[in-house]
Amino acid sequence: xxxxxxxxxxxxxxxxxxxxxxxxxxxxxxxxxxxxxxxxxxxxxxxxxxxxxxxxxxxxxxxxxxxxxxxxxxxxxxxxxxxxxxxxxxxxxxxxxxxxxxxxxxxxxxxxxxxxxxxxxxxxxxxxxxxxxxxxxxxxxxxxxxxxxxxxxxxxxxxxxxxxxxxxxxxxxxxxxxxxxxxxxxx
Numbered sequence: 621x622x623x624x625x626x627x628x629x630x631x632x633x634x635x636x637x638x639x640x641x642x643x644x645x646x647x648x649x650x651x652x653x654x655x656x657x658x659x660x661x662x663x664x665x666x667x668x669x670x671x672x673x674x675x676x677x678x679x680x681x682x683x684x685x686x687x688x689x690x691x692x693x694x695x696x697x698x699x700x701x702x703x704x705x706x707x708x709x710x711x712x713x714x715x716x717x718x719x720x721x722x723x724x725x726x727x728x729x730x731x732x733x734x735x736x737x738x739x740x741x742x743x744x745x746x747x748x749x750x751x752x753x754x755x756x757x758x759x760x761x762x763x764x765x766x767x768x769x770x771x772x773x774x775x776x777x778x779x780x781x782x783x784x785x786x787x788x789x790x791x792x793x794x795x796x797x798x799x800x801x802x803x804x805x806x807x
Contacts, residue, residue, distance in 0.1 A: 622646070623662075627674055632691050633662040637683035659684035661691065663698040667706045675701060731786025738779045744772045770804060 623643040626633050636659050638644040638652045644660075652658070659679035665672050675698045677690075748769045755762045 627662050627664055628671055631664050632695060634686040634691060635660050635662075636685045639683075656680045658682055659686070661686045661694055663691075663694045665698045665702050665705070667702050667709070672705055673701065727786045730782050734779045734782035734786065738776065738783065741772055741776045741779060745769070745776065748772060 623633065623635075626643050633643070635641045635644055638648045638658055638660065644652065652660075657678050658681055661677040663675040665675055675694060677686075677694055748765060752762070752765050752769065755765060
C-alpha cells in the first residue's frame with residue numbers, strides 16, 4: 621500500500637533495495653522475493669494529470685542504484701506512452717463524434733422522408749374516407765377499403781413516430797392491448 625500510494629504522488633519511485641526500503645519491505649518477502657526482484661524503478665504514466673499506468677524497470681537478485689540518466693530515460697519512455705494513450709483517446713473521441721454526426725444525419729433524413737411520406741398518406745387517407753362515404757355497408761369493395769384505411773392509419777402512426785424522433789420530441793407512450801392490435805390486423 622505504501623508503494624502504491626507513493627506512485628500516485630510522485631513521478632518517479634526509485635527503490636534500490638526492496639528488502640530494506642520502507643515502501644516495499646513489508647511486502648518484499650511475500651511478493652518480490654519469490655520472483656527474484658530486488659530493485660525497481662517505477663515511472664508514473666499520466667494523461668491530462670490522471671494516472672493511467674506505471675512503467676516499471678526491475679533488477680533481479682542484488683540491490684541496485686538507479687542513475688539520474690536511467691531515471692530520465694525511463695521518464696522519456698513513460699512520456700511517449702502517455703502521448704500514445706492521449707492520441708488513442710483523441711482518435712476514439714473523434715470516432716464517437718463522427719458516429720454522432722452520422723446518427724444526426726440519419727435523423728434529419730428520416731424526418732425528411734417521413735414528412736414527404738406523411739403528405740402522401742394524407743392524400744391516401746382523404747381519398748379512402750371519400751370512397752368509404754360513397755360505399756354502402758354491403759358493397760363488395762367496402763371491406764377492402766376499410767383495410768386500406770386501417771393500414772394507412774398504422775403507417776401514419778409510424779410516420780408520426782419517425783417525425784418525433786427526427787425532431788427529438790418525447791413521445792407520449794400509451795398502453796396497448798395486444799389482443800386488440802392483433803385482432804385489428806386480422807384482415
